[in-house]
Amino acid sequence: MNNKKNHSGKIADHVQKMGKSGIREFFDLVIGCDDVISLGVGEPDFVTPEVIRERVVYSLKRGQTSYTSNQGLMSLREEICKYIDKDYGVKYCPKTECLITVGVSEALDLAMRALVNPGDEVIYSEPCYVSYNAEIKLTHGVPVLIENTVKTEFSLDIEQLRDKVTPKAKILMLNFPCNPTGATLNLEQMKEIAEIAIANDLIVFTDEIYSELSYIKRLPTIASLPGMRERTVFLHGFSKAFAMTGFRIGYACGPAEIIAAMNKIHQYTILCAPIMAQRAAEEALKNGLGPMEKMRQAYEKRRDLMVKGLNDIGLECLNPKGAFYLFPSIKSTGLSSMDFAKKLLEEQKVAVVPGTAFGACGEGYIRCCYAASTEKLKEALKKMKIFVAGLKK
Numbered sequence: 044m045n046n047k048k049n050h051s052g053k054i055a056d057h058v059q060k061m062g063k064s065g066i067r068e069f070f071d072l073v074i075g076c077d078d079v080i081s082l083g084v085g086e087p088d089f090v091t092p093e094v095i096r097e098r099v100v101y102s103l104k105r106g107q108t109s110y111t112s113n114q115g116l117m118s119l120r121e122e123i124c125k126y127i128d129k130d131y132g133v134k135y136c137p138k139t140e141c142l143i144t145v146g147v148s149e150a151l152d153l154a155m156r157a158l159v160n161p162g163d164e165v166i167y168s169e170p171c172y173v174s175y176n177a178e179i180k181l182t183h184g185v186p187v188l189i190e191n192t193v194k195t196e197f198s199l200d201i202e203q204l205r206d207k208v209t210p211k212a213k214i215l216m217l218n219f220p221c222n223p224t225g226a227t228l229n230l231e232q233m234k235e236i237a238e239i240a241i242a243n244d245l246i247v248f249t250d251e252i253y254s255e256l257s258y259i260k261r262l263p264t265i266a267s268l269p270g271m272r273e274r275t276v277f278l279h280g281f282s283k284a285f286a287m288t289g290f291r292i293g294y295a296c297g298p299a300e301i302i303a304a305m306n307k308i309h310q311y312t313i314l315c316a317p318i319m320a321q322r323a324a325e326e327a328l329k330n331g332l333g334p335m336e337k338m339r340q341a342y343e344k345r346r347d348l349m350v351k352g353l354n355d356i357g358l359e360c361l362n363p364k365g366a367f368y369l370f371p372s373i374k375s376t377g378l379s380s381m382d383f384a385k386k387l388l389e390e391q392k393v394a395v396v397p398g399t400a401f402g403a404c405g406e407g408y409i410r411c412c413y414a415a416s417t418e419k420l421k422e423a424l425k426k427m428k429i430f431v432a433g434l435k436k
């Protein structure tokens with residue numbers, strides 16, 4: 044007897060309607076292909092610095108295997124608040140204004156769930172990190188889309204923001220340096236955005252996960268501008284700049300009542316982030332930023348290599364000032380983003396992500412992550428050159 048039941052009709056409507064992450068969908072194709080050079084997944088190729096890994100071993104050997112407070116270890120919250128004060132110029136209280144989460148992913152989810160009522164508008168811009176649109180829909184918010192283009196060098200199109208903000212808008216989502224474009228905001232833009240946020244009583248979520256990976260003098264966070272600390276939720280974590288993706292540690296800092304609301308959800312759903320990963324994050328900050336700065340310098344060299352290489356091939360590419368992504372145009376090839384990525388994978392075994400994975404306005408672009416060794420990047424460029432030349436024949 045076949046006892047298998049199909050439950051697809053029982054899945055919640057909004058989940059059923061949700062598409063798969065475009066990145067994962069493409070990488071399902073990559074799995075099973077041998078010898079692929081991947082410029083795909085946005086993950087540092089560096090191993091977490093040894094001193095941080097050693098701290099985990101030490102804490103485990105000392106039997107530190109328990110839950111922590113829901114909000115996270117006080118000692119880690121203190122280190123984080125010190126770091127943000129020193130490097131970003133914003134003071135937060137570790138007792139009431141800082142929450143340790145499982146990656147920025149959880150921090151973003153909590154912030155959305157704590158603030159969005161069904162029907163509230165959340166303004167965000169594409170091309171963007173794959174989770175934003177899905178997160179808004181999961182909380183029954185209404186996504187209000189700004190399409191950033193090469194005209195603003197993929198920075199936030201402030202004219203569109205002015206046009207799209209309505210009395211129903213509650214949240215403005217920012218992520219600069221941006222995944223997938225590497226775009227940044229300048230101070231003037233930040234001030235204009237702050238003005239709009241204040242005039243329209245918006246809460247700003249600023250996803251700062253790439254903020255240390257900046258190749259110009261680091262800009263302040265929007266939270267540090269006058270009138271913004273009290274309306275900003277600062278989301279950050281250790282995955283990218285510290286090469287700690289697998290540790291799954293992030294945090295949110297912001298007004299005490301918002302952090303308390305987020306912690307309410309966190310305590311019922313997650314309890315707390317793993318203690319050994321929290322210890323590792325504490326070590327990362329205590330140990331100083333030396334290892335991270337070395338990685339940043341390496342990324343900068345790789346960016347220069349790739350920007351030149353892609354432009355030489357004829358794939359027009361801006362020189363972004365942050366993160367570890369390039370977003371070159373493939374329009375000259377006449378292929379769609381998906382076809383370009385699929386064919387490049389099939390013919391040359393180089394994996395890039397179709398720009399459409401980050402929103403429809405990513406059509407005509409691909410995302411290349413340059414967090415890979417120089418040798419691999421050179422090899423990828425060689426193969427991409429052969430591929431593009433082959434298309435012209």
Ligand SMILES: Cc1ncc(COP(=O)(O)O)c(C=O)c1O
Binds near residue numbers: 085148149
């Ligand atoms: C912009 C952005 N925010 C958040 C995340 C998720 O980060 P975490 O590993 O801290 O959950 C990513 C991961 O790629 C990202 O690119």
